[in-house]
Amino acid sequence: MAVTPAAVRDAATTLFAEKGYHGTALSEVAAHLGIRTPSLYNHMRSKQELLAEIVLDTSQQVWAEFGAAVDGRADVVDRLREAARVYALRHATHRREALIVNRDVASLAEPVLSQVLDLRRRHERAVRALIAEGVAQGRLAAEDPRTASFGLLEMCVSVARWFSPDGALSAQDVAEQYSDFALRVAGLRDPD
Amino acid sequence: MAVTPAAVRDAATTLFAEKGYHGTALSEVAAHLGIRTPSLYNHMRSKQELLAEIVLDTSQQVWAEFGAAVDGRADVVDRLREAARVYALRHATHRREALIVNRDVASLAEPVLSQVLDLRRRHERAVRALIAEGVAQGRLAAEDPRTASFGLLEMCVSVARWFSPDGALSAQDVAEQYSDFALRVAGLRDPD
DNA sequence: CCTACCGATCGGTAGG
DNA sequence: CCTACCGATCGGTAGG
Numbered sequence: 001m002a003v004t005p006a007a008v009r010d011a012a013t014t015l016f017a018e019k020g021y022h023g024t025a026l027s028e029v030a031a032h033l034g035i036r037t038p039s040l041y042n043h044m045r046s047k048q049e050l051l052a053e054i055v056l057d058t059s060q061q062v063w064a065e066f067g068a069a070v071d072g073r074a075d076v077v078d079r080l081r082e083a084a085r086v087y088a089l090r091h092a093t094h095r096r097e098a099l100i101v102n103r104d105v106a107s108l109a110e111p112v113l114s115q116v117l118d119l120r121r122r123h124e125r126a127v128r129a130l131i132a133e134g135v136a137q138g139r140l141a142a143e144d145p146r147t148a149s150f151g152l153l154e155m156c157v158s159v160a161r162w163f164s165p166d167g168a169l170s171a172q173d174v175a176e177q178y179s180d181f182a183l184r185v186a187g188l189r190d191p192d
Numbered sequence: 193m194a195v196t197p198a199a200v201r202d203a204a205t206t207l208f209a210e211k212g213y214h215g216t217a218l219s220e221v222a223a224h225l226g227i228r229t230p231s232l233y234n235h236m237r238s239k240q241e242l243l244a245e246i247v248l249d250t251s252q253q254v255w256a257e258f259g260a261a262v263d264g265r266a267d268v269v270d271r272l273r274e275a276a277r278v279y280a281l282r283h284a285t286h287r288r289e290a291l292i293v294n295r296d297v298a299s300l301a302e303p304v305l306s307q308v309l310d311l312r313r314r315h316e317r318a319v320r321a322l323i324a325e326g327v328a329q330g331r332l333a334a335e336d337p338r339t340a341s342f343g344l345l346e347m348c349v350s351v352a353r354w355f356s357p358d359g360a361l362s363a364q365d366v367a368e369q370y371s372d373f374a375l376r377v378a379g380l381r382d383p384d
Numbered sequence: 385c386c387t388a389c390c391g392a393t394c395g396g397t398a399g400g
Numbered sequence: 401c402c403t404a405c406c407g408a409t410c411g412g413t414a415g416g
Contacts, residue, residue, distance in 0.1 A: 019298065020212060020296075020299070022214035023298075025411085026410085026412085027409085027410085035386090037411085037412085038385090038413080039386070041413085103212075103295050104212075106212075107211075148373070150350070151350070151370060152347075154347060154353060155343050155377075162342050169336075169339070177343075181377045184373075184379075185347075217395085218394085218395065219394085229396085230403085
């Protein structure tokens, strides 16, 4: 199989997720592809750029998926449920990227670090606003929308740490269960 | 201030939490203490042993705290609430250790790695058993105790990622809120 | 895609 | 507690 920039990035994604950014040597990425370390530089600029691409792309996709999830839904509980569902689903289906984002974000250089933190902040605030709106409408009973948004988002993130595609539950099953969990955390009295 | 084994470990805990195990050089640990790298070896055996001690001690304390939390409580919902409360509280008050355990456990060598994974597995299964017992008694409505135990425990773990002692909420406040979240995830219909 | 090689830095030891 | 130093490995470059 031909080595391409995408193949290098995929190998790096697997290894960074397994051993961490600093715990992975480029020689290991090269060995995973069956080439020598210097040959990697035909397909990438640096180890740092590899990390930056993986983390920034993932963070942008999370934000885009949130927008698509809430767009066109009138009911605030439906919007929150769908936002939690796609977030949990992503963490079951893109486990490697999720582990890297949450483990190695501090190893990013500027300006990418700020971009990623900004996207994450926007996402959290948007979810917090949904919870606050639900409370204002009397649909949710969260006493502190900020703590609830942290709790429910990070719970969805953690799916990446235990989910296995070989288990009894599909990614969709888990995402459904977690969207129920999320609504309960936000204080929905009678989930479904 | 005299450099002691405890001081070396504390400096390593701060730096490992900040930059990761592989991202931290022993020269940084030494600089943090105002000494040269070789002098560290008067107070420790190796970088790996430093990590092993931090992670194993923390994991053993988690298991001991769980035992103390459920011991002597008759009501299964009370036991689950208290187990979640002490777990969340620990992740607010021992943030550095929690971040290291969850980020660098894969960098551990045997036999400590197996010991830590075993302690973690016992904790999860004990929580899962509490949920199952609550369901059997009709007190909880979790449809899948395993998924619920993962969700609720990992939610508590994530406190270490956002909590700040300088914020408006105390560690105790957050632990109280999270123990409510945990019971809701487990399907308690009318949390307090 | 390779070999050959660079300076820097790593964890750790010798010896005092 | 230090200086001096070890072999190994790191990310990356030269040059083909």
